[in-house]
Amino acid sequence: MAANRRTSQRLTLVMLVLASVTVLTLDYHGQASHGITDVRNAVRDVISPIQRGVAAVLHPVGDVFSGTFNYGSLETQNQQLREELGQIRLKLTADAYASAEAARVLSLAHLPFVAGIPLIPAEVIDDSTSNFQSTVELDRGTSSGVGPGMPVVANAGLVGSVISASSSTATVLLETDSSSSIPASVGATGLYRVLGAGYGRPLTLDYVAGSTAVTRGELVYTSGLGGGAIPAGIPLGVVRSVRVSPEGLSTAVTATPVVNLNDLQFVDVLEWLEPG
Amino acid sequence: MTASSWVRLVFVVAVGLVFQVAVLDDVTVFGAHPDVMILVAACAGMAAGPQRGAIAGFTAGLAADLVVNLPYGLSPLTFVLVGFGTGLLRANLAARDVESTEAATCVAAAAAGTLFYALLGALTGRSGMLGFVTVYALVVVTLGAVVLSWPVLRSLRWVFAGSQDRLGLAVPRGGSAV
Numbered sequence: 001m002a003a004n005r006r007t008s009q010r011l012t013l014v015m016l017v018l019a020s021v022t023v024l025t026l027d028y029h030g031q032a033s034h035g036i037t038d039v040r041n042a043v044r045d046v047i048s049p050i051q052r053g054v055a056a057v058l059h060p061v062g063d064v065f066s067g068t069f070n071y072g073s074l075e076t077q078n079q080q081l082r083e084e085l086g087q088i089r090l091k092l093t094a095d096a097y098a099s100a101e102a103a104r105v106l107s108l109a110h111l112p113f114v115a116g117i118p119l120i121p122a123e124v125i126d127d128s129t130s131n132f133q134s135t136v137e138l139d140r141g142t143s144s145g146v147g148p149g150m151p152v153v154a155n156a157g158l159v160g161s162v163i164s165a166s167s168s169t170a171t172v173l174l175e176t177d178s179s180s181s182i183p184a185s186v187g188a189t190g191l192y193r194v195l196g197a198g199y200g201r202p203l204t205l206d207y208v209a210g211s212t213a214v215t216r217g218e219l220v221y222t223s224g225l226g227g228g229a230i231p232a233g234i235p236l237g238v239v240r241s242v243r244v245s246p247e248g249l250s251t252a253v254t255a256t257p258v259v260n261l262n263d264l265q266f267v268d269v270l271e272w273l274e275p276g
Numbered sequence: 277m278t279a280s281s282w283v284r285l286v287f288v289v290a291v292g293l294v295f296q297v298a299v300l301d302d303v304t305v306f307g308a309h310p311d312v313m314i315l316v317a318a319c320a321g322m323a324a325g326p327q328r329g330a331i332a333g334f335t336a337g338l339a340a341d342l343v344v345n346l347p348y349g350l351s352p353l354t355f356v357l358v359g360f361g362t363g364l365l366r367a368n369l370a371a372r373d374v375e376s377t378e379a380a381t382c383v384a385a386a387a388a389g390t391l392f393y394a395l396l397g398a399l400t401g402r403s404g405m406l407g408f409v410t411v412y413a414l415v416v417v418t419l420g421a422v423v424l425s426w427p428v429l430r431s432l433r434w435v436f437a438g439s440q441d442r443l444g445l446a447v448p449r450g451g452s453a454v
Contacts (some may be wrong), residue, residue, distance in 0.1 A: 009327045009360075016334045016356040023338075024349025024400070026306020036348045043342040047297055054298035089286025127301045130344040131308045131390070131413035132397060132405050163345055171345055198409045262307075 002254045018040060028197065041166030045141075048125070048169045052139055077263055078233040084155045084266050088120055113221075113234045114153060118271040120145055122152075124264045125169070134177035134199060135160075136264055149229060151270045157235035157258035158182070158222060159267055170269070174261050175236055183226035184236060186218050186253075194220060196253065202254035203237050214242050220255050277328060277434075282433040285332055292316050292428075293339045295323030300420070308412040311390065311416020312428065313340040317355035318362045318385035318421075319429040322378050324436035326363025332432070347400055354396060357390035379425040386421040387414055410430075 026032035122144075126137035140146045141167050152159040152172045160174040173180060180196035184205065193206040205220070218239045224232025237255030244251050277285075278357055292312050300310045316336045321329025337352030344351075362385045369377055397405035 007323075009330075009363075012327045013356065016330050020334065020337070020349050020353035020356055022349075024347055024350060025324075027348040033348075037375065040342050040348075047294060047343070050294055050298050055302070102277070106450070126297060127304055128344075129297055129301050129340075130346055131311065131417065132394060132402070132409055133344065133346060135345060173345075178407075178409070196404075198404050198407060199412065201408065211423050267415070269357050 032258065037164065041164065043173075044137075044166040044169045048139070048166075049101045050136075051125045051137065051169075077260060080155055081265060086206050103206075113157070114231075114268070114270060117231065120269040122146070122170070122267055122269055124267065134174040134180075134196065134261075135163070136169045136172050136174065138172060138267065138269070139168070140269065141170050143167050145271060146269050149232070151230045151272055152267050153234060153270060154259045154264060154267050155237045157237075158230070159259055159261065162231065162269065172267075175257060176201070176261055181206075182230060182236060183223045185223040185232075186214050186220050186239065190267060192220075192223075193226075202240050202256055205239075205253040205255060214239055214251065214253050216240065216242060220260070226246075231270070277331065278438075281328075281436055283427075285335060288435055289313075289316060289332075289336050289339050293343065295344050296340075299385035303420075305416050305419075306412040307409070308416035309418045310424065311386065312420070312424055313337070313351070314355060314358060314386045314389045314393075314417070315382060315421050315424055315428050317359040317425050318382040318389065319432040320364050320435070321359040321362030321368055321385070322382050322429060323432040324363070325366060326360045328436060329359030329361075329366075331359075332435070333357070346397060346402060350393060350396055350400070354389050354393040357392065358385050361385060361388075363414065370395070373423065375426075375429070382425045382429060383418060383421040388424075389416045390414055390417045398431045 011025045043157055056161065060189070078264060106144055120140055122138040122140040124136045125139045128135040136159075138146070138152075146162060146165050148162050148165055150162045152162060160172045160177070160180065162170045163173045175194070176196040178196055178198045180194075182194045184192050184194040186192065186205070196205055197203045197204060203220075205214075217236050217237050220237040220239060222230045222232055222234045222236055224230065235258045237257050239253060240256045241254045242251060243253075281405035296312050302420060303309050313336050317329070320332030320336070323329075324332070334352050337350075337355035340351040341348045362381060365381055365385075366378070369381065391410065392412045394405045394413070395418030432454070
């Protein structure tokens, strides 16, 4: 009897492992992957009202935890966020006077790097559900014009890009995520790729030749290359350290994101389509 | 598993998923947050043995992967093994029948499962799964599991209360039906 039980248990385990591997394999297959994405989007649409409601109630609670570790920057950011909140509220009005006001606010908001690109204001309603991915969830989706691939910015610069969008929500991959790779430039000194390294880790600049003159404190901008997925000229980091290899053949450059990604609440999604 | 066990399991998994997404995702420390879904798999094995633990883990994993943007199937594969593993350990704890030991085992299983998930993700080609992020995730998931293990274990006992396996043996609390 015990032997029968063990056989049954092992058989169940093997079948479930095989089912899991099958599901994993299907996700890499184009058609099935689309189906899985559709199911995920549907689940997000169902859960998003709860997320919004709980976010409205529990944002202060979450802020207690994050504030414990980020208190030093909270007061400074508070004023910036109040200004941005006021600006975003203005942008939401639909009549001509409000549009003119919004245009004036946009110029006053010192966001010249997105001049001329339509913006969709959004609020962050959730952080990443996975501990191994740096993403945030926005309260705008395809019904508001948000789509995969659209860049997302905050008051100071780039936040990341939309990687998936349901009808009512969108998921943004932050520039600090380990899988993030953004074509960038530093002043007039060359073209690089900025790689995320995960939470709390600085951005790294790839393809930096040893003779390149990069200095600490320089701003890193998006270059607009790599297919033009993100428009050029958006600030994304500040050079934090520059280390030249002993042979002088390469330079290791790290950068700090210009936007405080630990405390995002309001962002703008750029209605930017890749050229061609 | 009986029909009522299935209904209760689906209910607990759904509540756990909503709780994870709506509440726990906002409780971040060093960029990581507690994970109640892996704890559901671990406690299911502890509450009902390896076979039901694996089934519950598979169900919880399918639900968990619906709200992340990583390869679909990583969580089911991980949680199946976590649920099965704690179910096997359950037999060894039966003689002691101490709830705190069972909860501690679930916490350890959740931590081990998180590490396995990171390894599995790295093996499937995802970059950044192994590194400081793994350490932060391990610490925070473990701390969260310490806080949540007792209520989750109670919930899973409720799910499988009164259920019998195919050989007609009931699943007593703490005792072994293996």
